[in-house]
Amino acid sequence: MLNRPLAPALLVCALLVCASCLALAQEPAPKSSPAHPILATGSPAPDFSLPGIDGKTHTLAEYKDSPLLMVMFICNHCPTSQLYEGRIKKLVDDYRGKGVAFVAIEPNDPKAIQLSELGYTDVSDDMEGMKIRAEYRHFDFPYLYDGATQAAAQAYGAQATPHVFLFDRERKLRYEGRIDDSQRESLVKTQDARAAIDALLAGRPVAAAHTPSFGCSTKWKSKIDGQLAEMRKIEAEPVNVEMVSADELKKLRANPTNKVLLVSFWATWCGPCVTEFPDLETTFRMFRRRDFDMVTVSANYPDEKTGVLKVLNEQHASGRNLLFGSTETYALQAAFNPKWQSAVPYLMVIAPGGRVIFESQGEMNVLELRRAILANLENDTYVGHPGYWATK
Numbered sequence: 272m273l274n275r276p277l278a279p280a281l282l283v284c285a286l287l288v289c290a291s292c293l294a295l296a297q298e299p300a301p302k303s304s305p306a307h308p309i310l311a312t313g314s315p316a317p318d319f320s321l322p323g324i325d326g327k328t329h330t331l332a333e334y335k336d337s338p339l340l341m342v343m344f345i346c347n348h349c350p351t352s353q354l355y356e357g358r359i360k361k362l363v364d365d366y367r368g369k370g371v372a373f374v375a376i377e378p379n380d381p382k383a384i385q386l387s388e389l390g391y392t393d394v395s396d397d398m399e400g401m402k403i404r405a406e407y408r409h410f411d412f413p414y415l416y417d418g419a420t421q422a423a424a425q426a427y428g429a430q431a432t433p434h435v436f437l438f439d440r441e442r443k444l445r446y447e448g449r450i451d452d453s454q455r456e457s458l459v460k461t462q463d464a465r466a467a468i469d470a471l472l473a474g475r476p477v478a479a480a481h482t483p484s485f486g487c488s489t490k491w492k493s494k495i496d497g498q499l500a501e502m503r504k505i506e507a508e509p510v511n512v513e514m515v516s517a518d519e520l521k522k523l524r525a526n527p528t529n530k531v532l533l534v535s536f537w538a539t540w541c542g543p544c545v546t547e548f549p550d551l552e553t554t555f556r557m558f559r560r561r562d563f564d565m566v567t568v569s570a571n572y573p574d575e576k577t578g579v580l581k582v583l584n585e586q587h588a589s590g591r592n593l594l595f596g597s598t599e600t601y602a603l604q605a606a607f608n609p610k611w612q613s614a615v616p617y618l619m620v621i622a623p624g625g626r627v628i629f630e631s632q633g634e635m636n637v638l639e640l641r642r643a644i645l646a647n648l649e650n651d652t653y654v655g656h657p658g659y660w661a662t663k
Contacts, residue, residue, distance in 0.1 A: 307489070309428035309447060312480040316340065316442040317426035321376065321415035324402045329374065329415050331442075337372035339471055341464070342436045344378050344429035347404045349487035350391035350656050351454045352432040356408050358450060359433070363412050366468055374413045377401055378424030378432070379490035385501045388487075389557040391656060393641040396490070403638065424489055434484035437467050437477075445471055448482030455655060505556060508589035512580050514573060514596035517606035523566060524607050526621040531628065531647055533565040533640075534607075535618040539578050540571075543634050544616040548586045550637040551618075554644070555590055562649045569594045570604070570615055622647055 310317070318331045334340050343359060345352045363373045379396040393407075394400030398416045405414050417423045427436055437446040446467035451459045467477045515523075526532045535551055537544035555565040567588060569579045576594055583592050595603050604611055611617060612632065620629035620643055629643035646660035 307425060307428055307430070307491070309430065309481075310426070310436065310444055312444055312447070314444045316342070316436075316438045316444065317423065319376070319415075319417070319423040319426070321417055321423060322398070323416070324398070324405050324410075324414045329413055334372040334374065338370040338440050339366075339468060340372045340374070340438045340442065341468070342427065342438070343373065343375045344424065344427070344432055344434045344436075344489075345375050346377050346379050346396050346432040346487070347394050347400045348379075348384060348389050348392040348396055349432045350653055350659075351486035353391070353659055354454055354456070354655060355433045355450055355486075356410075358456065360409070360411065362450070362464065365465075369472060371468060371472075374415065375410070376415045376417050376423055376429075378417050378421060378429045380418045380421060380492045380495065381490075382498055383490040383492055383494035385498050386505075386553065386556040387501065387560055388490075390561050391645070391653070392557075393638050393645065393660075421489075421492060424491075429489050431484045431486040431488050433486055435464055437464065437471070439471055446477045446480055447484075448479075449484050452482075454485060457655075505589070506587050508587065510580070510584050510587065510589055510592070512569070512576060512583060512592040512594050515568065515593035515603075516596050517599075517603055519593075520568070520603060520607040523568075524619075524621070525625045526623055528564065529623050530562045530564045531623070531644055532621045533563070533618065533644070534568060534621065535565065536568045536570055536604075536607075536615050538570045538615050539575065539582050541615045545582065547616060547635055547637070548582075548588070550635075552586055552588055554637065554641055557641075558644060558648070559590075561652070563644065564590070566591045566593060568592075568607075570600055571595065572598050572600075620644055620647075 316331055320328055320330045323329050345355070345359070359375070367373070377396055381395045381397040384395055389395060394403050396418060401414055401416060433450055435447065435450060436444060439445050446464070448463060450464045452461045452463065453459045463479065463482050470477045523534060533555070537548070539545070551565065567590065569592070571579050571594060573594065573596060579594055597603065601613065604613055608619070614632055616635065617632045618630070618635060619627060620640070622628050628647050629640060631640070642660045646657050648657060650657050
């Protein structure tokens with residue numbers, strides 16, 4: 272029976288079902304999520320009362336004297352939002368003197384963001400991360416945090432980052448959607464947000480009141496369980512340690528792989544080493560789905576393996592972990608780098624082929640470390656992104 276051909280009528284039905292499925296798959300995405308509908312054109316601006324990176328609470332009323340108001344939903348972790356930061360700053364600079372007020376709101380709940388979603392960033396979307404990003408990229412506009420309640424994101428219907436909302440003098444919505452039509456600035460053909468601002472300033476109606484926003488979707492509180500599930504998987508990953516020889520350390524330094532490699536030397540008796548271990552593990556988990564790898568090397572003696580493994584298990588260090596394979600610690604250190612002065616913690620980030628990207632002896636600066644890595648990761652998966660981290 273299983274090998275008999277389908278009857279003609281049954282075959283036709285099957286083909287029709289497949290065609291229907293294909294057509295459904297090709298249908299455009301809905302304008303907005305039913306659970307978080309986008310604010311309708313002509314609606315009044317929803318009020319908000321949100322903390323800013325300046326330590327003050329900001330409300331809609333403080334912008335009442337500006338003829339136009341643009342509310343911009345952006346975030347730290349999204350690579351698309353990052354590549355729009357320069358364009359946003361230029362937008363603010365070009366129109367601030369023409370009566371347009373700008374305010375940026377970070378809509379994401381950081382507890383709903385998985386480490387695997389942080390592969391293109393140095394910080395997450397919490398308030399501290401916002402302050403760091405604003406200083407790093409020289410934001411000159413208010414940056415407010417909505418992640419605690421997401422009340423503003425819900426009221427406006429922010430679908431992605433970036434997503435902008437432009438209000439007229441009466442604070443009625445006249446445009447919402449994208450800033451322009453390409454996340455890659457060199458390919459932009461239509462300046463949608465600028466066109467909307469220009470139209471309102473000239474007293475004309477906005478030609479297109481809605482455009483689709485493009486970027487990372489808003490991380491709603493309903494996704495918090497995803498982060499918890501991810502951590503459970505990470506904590507269940509096996510932890511091992513291998514003995515390493517001088518020759519193997521020389522090979523490690525040469526980095527014959529096609530990945531950016533972080534090598535971290537540490538010891539159980541080194542307080543700063545153990546203190547910075549969580550930041551290193553977080554960095555590894557953020558970037559490991561890209562062309563990146565991390566190896567830890569313990570400078571303990573071989574007979575201290577049990578203690579080394581205990582610390583590694585406490586840190587859930589499931590990457591590649593090495594332990595000096597002999598008591599000739601100075602020779603092993605020199606095998607990796609003759610110029611290393613033997614203190615731990617010590618780390619080096621190495622490009623494929625052996626070029627040193629970043630080096631730190633003593634307590635590290637995790638932000639400098641992550642930015643150095645990001646500036647050297649593959650460019651072909653998201654063209655232009657490494658350049659974001661290479662310049663300020």
